[in-house]
Amino acid sequence: MTGGRVKGWCPGALKPMLSGDGLVVRLRPWLGRLTPDQVRGIAVLALRHGNGLIDLTARGNIQLRGIREEAHPALIEDLDALGLVDTDPVLEARRNLVLTPFWRMGEAIPRLASALETALGTPDAPALPAKFGFAIDCGPAPVLSAISADIRLEQGLGGALLCRADGAETGMIVAEDDAIPAMLDLARWFLGSGGAPEGRGRMKRHLASGASLPPAFLATQARKAASGTPKPGLFDQGALVGFAFGQLRAETLASLAELGPLRMTPWRMMMIEGAATLPEIPGLITRGDDPLLRVIACTGAPGCLQALQPTRDLARMLAPHIPEAGLLHVAGCVKGCAHPAAAPFTLVGTAAGFGFIRDGNAAAFPVVTGLRAEAASLAGLF
Ligand code: SF4
Numbered sequence: 001m002t003g004g005r006v007k008g009w010c011p012g013a014l015k016p017m018l019s020g021d022g023l024v025v026r027l028r029p030w031l032g033r034l035t036p037d038q039v040r041g042i043a044v045l046a047l048r049h050g051n052g053l054i055d056l057t058a059r060g061n062i063q064l065r066g067i068r069e070e071a072h073p074a075l076i077e078d079l080d081a082l083g084l085v086d087t088d089p090v091l092e093a094r095r096n097l098v099l100t101p102f103w104r105m106g107e108a109i110p111r112l113a114s115a116l117e118t119a120l121g122t123p124d125a126p127a128l129p130a131k132f133g134f135a136i137d138c139g140p141a142p143v144l145s146a147i148s149a150d151i152r153l154e155q156g157l158g159g160a161l162l163c164r165a166d167g168a169e170t171g172m173i174v175a176e177d178d179a180i181p182a183m184l185d186l187a188r189w190f191l192g193s194g195g196a197p198e199g200r201g202r203m204k205r206h207l208a209s210g211a212s213l214p215p216a217f218l219a220t221q222a223r224k225a226a227s228g229t230p231k232p233g234l235f236d237q238g239a240l241v242g243f244a245f246g247q248l249r250a251e252t253l254a255s256l257a258e259l260g261p262l263r264m265t266p267w268r269m270m271m272i273e274g275a276a277t278l279p280e281i282p283g284l285i286t287r288g289d290d291p292l293l294r295v296i297a298c299t300g301a302p303g304c305l306q307a308l309q310p311t312r313d314l315a316r317m318l319a320p321h322i323p324e325a326g327l328l329h330v331a332g333c334v335k336g337c338a339h340p341a342a343a344p345f346t347l348v349g350t351a352a353g354f355g356f357i358r359d360g361n362a363a364a365f366p367v368v369t370g371l372r373a374e375a376a377s378l379a380g381l382f
Helices: 036-049 069-081 089-094 108-120 176-192 203-208 250-257 312-321 375-381
Strands: 017-019 022-027 053-056 062-067 097-099 134-136 151-155 161-165 170-174 233-235 238-243 247-249 262-264 269-273 295-297 328-331 343-350 353-360 368-371
Touching: 022 069, 036 053, 036 062, 036 069, 036 250, 053 250, 062 069, 097 108, 108 134, 108 176, 151 176, 161 176, 170 176, 247 250, 295 312, 312 328, 312 375, 343 368, 353 375, 368 375
Parallel strands: 097 134, 134 151, 295 328, 328 343
Antiparallel strands: 017 022, 022 062, 053 062, 053 247, 151 161, 161 170, 233 238, 238 269, 262 269, 343 353, 353 368
């Protein structure tokens, strides 16, 4: 299996990525949901085959870090027994959807997500670029608007289902039975209209470059206004809890398994399904005003091979200095993987210390360079 190993973006379970601390094995739980047995199993495997560190990704996936190369085949076998592995890497890559965690059993959201997962796994599913994704976000107000996705299913102003291309303000009203075919039609239109030359491309860029959507997707209804990113706390569906930098230890995951099924989110938080109280487990963020929610940092050095600086200790140190509505992104290099969008404050690792960027992403031009990783000198920047 290690022959299939790739170094680059979009690691999956079957195509792991090599990082500074071993292989990174990414799992895409079906329906974005893990049963307690699966959660327990992942915790055991993270310790047995890896370094016990687990990441939550910005697409609602979960990844095991520090997997030893020779252990990868046994890990896949164990994950398969837990029902967590696709039959082949192509199908695994295609199943690129994120769904709102705010759904109830028996509602349309899980039915639609399940139908889309099935449709993307059929042989005639469109062969989309690796980063091209779908969002099922048809709760009362969209919560995934800030999350990367190319085709979105939301509610229109009147409450009906709305299929919308990312980058367009209007979409097509669809009945539940027609929603997934409409999403796939839009994906086929994207490919057929030249959206992915050389196998790469995104919907928003395609529309911005002048592509005109099929009339049915243009003329109908506007979407509802987006709501902001939810904060940790209690919701009708359960307890939403966060983790500093979206990382937790296997032992923490094992503790969560005792509380109920877990729903993944793209905000590096998890929803403990059905929980009526917030758990008191070390390492969890349960308050919406926790300063650690104001900092984002990638793995950095030494865990990432491309990193030019360590990131997380610095971000943790600076968190209390970030204004309440602010956001600091500490990136180990200009790739800025943890937050590709602009942030009010960014510190980017370079060979000569850190560069400071205001209102830009990690690749933007720094207004100050050569900064040392010291809270005393950096806190004055925010
Ligand atoms: S931003 Fe750079 S250092 Fe950070 S994870 Fe991405 S490649 Fe590694």
